[in-house]
Amino acid sequence: xxxxxxxxxxxxxxxxxxxxxxxxxxxxxxxxxxxxxxxxxxxxxxxxxxxxxxxxxxxxxxxxxxxxxxxxxxxxxxxxxxxxxxxxxxxxxxxxxxxxxxxxxxxxxxxxxxxxxxxxxxxxxxxxxxxxxxxxxxxxxxxxxxxxxxxxxxxxxxxxxxxxxxxxxxxxxxxxxxxxxxxxxxxxxxxxxxxxxxxxxxxxxxxxxxxxxxxxxxxxxxxxxxxxxxxxxxxxxxxxxxxxxxxxxxxxxxxxxxxxxxxxxxxxxxxxxxxxxxxxxxxxxxxxxxxxxxxxxx
Numbered sequence: 001x002x003x004x005x006x007x008x009x010x011x012x013x014x015x016x017x018x019x020x021x022x023x024x025x026x027x028x029x030x031x032x033x034x035x036x037x038x039x040x041x042x043x044x045x046x047x048x049x050x051x052x053x054x055x056x057x058x059x060x061x062x063x064x065x066x067x068x069x070x071x072x073x074x075x076x077x078x079x080x081x082x083x084x085x086x087x088x089x090x091x092x093x094x095x096x097x098x099x100x101x102x103x104x105x106x107x108x109x110x111x112x113x114x115x116x117x118x119x120x121x122x123x124x125x126x127x128x129x130x131x132x133x134x135x136x137x138x139x140x141x142x143x144x145x146x147x148x149x150x151x152x153x154x155x156x157x158x159x160x161x162x163x164x165x166x167x168x169x170x171x172x173x174x175x176x177x178x179x180x181x182x183x184x185x186x187x188x189x190x191x192x193x194x195x196x197x198x199x200x201x202x203x204x205x206x207x208x209x210x211x212x213x214x215x216x217x218x219x220x221x222x223x224x225x226x227x228x229x230x231x232x233x234x235x236x237x238x239x240x241x242x243x244x245x246x247x248x249x250x251x252x253x254x255x256x257x258x259x260x261x262x263x264x265x266x267x268x269x270x271x272x273x274x275x276x277x278x279x280x281x282x283x284x285x286x287x288x289x290x291x292x293x294x295x296x297x298x
Contacts, residue, residue: 068161141282162289163287
C-alpha cells in the first residue's frame with residue numbers, strides 16, 4: 001500500500017513505472033530525474049499527506065479541511081443510485097465532469113494516438129496496447145482525478161472522504177472490422193477470488209457518448225451478492241476465471257462525462273465495438289489507504 005500510494009502521490013502509472021525500472025534499471029538519481037521529467041514535482045499538500053500517512057500521524061490541515069468539505073457536501077448519488085449500487089453492484093455518476101472537460105480529454109487522446117475522428121483509417125494505426133493507451137500525465141486527465149463531485153461519489157460508496165485517486169491510463173476501442181477484431185479483456189476480475197473478497201471500487205469515465213454496441217463496459221449485475229456461494233459450489237479444482245458468464249452480462253451505455261463505478265467483485269470487461277464510432281475512455285478510481293487485500297491470489 002505504501003508503494004501504491006507513493007506512485008499515485010507522485011502521479012505515476014504502475015505500468016509506466018514498471019517498464020522504466022525493468023528496461024533501464026536506473027540508480028536512484030536517474031529514477032528521480034525520470035519522475036520529475038514525467039510527472040513534475042508533487043504538490044506540497046500531497047507530499048505532506050503521504051509523509052503523515054506513512055508516519056501514522058494526522059493528515060495535514062489542508063488535507064483535513066478538504067476531506068471535511070467533501071464529507072459535508074451535498075450527496076451526488078441519491079437514494080435510487082445507492083439502492084442500485086447495493087442491488088446491482090454498480091452506479092453511474094451523471095456529468096461527473098463537464099462536457100468541455102470530457103471533450104478536452106478526448107482531444108488529448110486523439111492527439112496522443114495520432115488519429116482523427118474524421119479519418120477511420122487512422123483509428124487502426126493508433127498507438128495503443130490492445131484497447132489500453134499508456135497515457136497517464138496531462139492536465140486534461142486531472143479534471144476527473146481532482147473533481148470534488150467525483151470525490152464525493154466515491155466518498156459516499158466508501159463511507160469516508162479519506163481516499164487517494166489513482167493515476168490510471170486511457171482507453172481506445174475502435175469499431176471491429178475484418179482485419180481488426182476486438183482486442184480488449186474478456187469478462188474478468190482484477191482481484192483475488194479468495195473469499196471474503198475485500199470491498200473496493202473500479203471506475204471508467206466515458207469521454208464521448210457511448211452506446212451499448214459501441215464497446216461499452218459490460219458487467220454481470222448483482223453478481224457480488226452471490227459470488228461467495230457461486231465460488232463455494234464450483235467443483236474442486238475448477239478455475240473460476242475460466243467459467244462462462246457471458247450470458248449474464250449487460251452493457252452499460254452512458255453519455256460523455258459520465259462515470260461508471262462498480263464493485264471489484266463484479267465480473268466486468270470491455271466488449272466488441274459494433275458501431276461506427278470508437279469508444280474513448282479514461283480510467284478513474286479512488287481508494288482508501290485502509291483497504292484490505294488478500295495475501296493469496298486465486
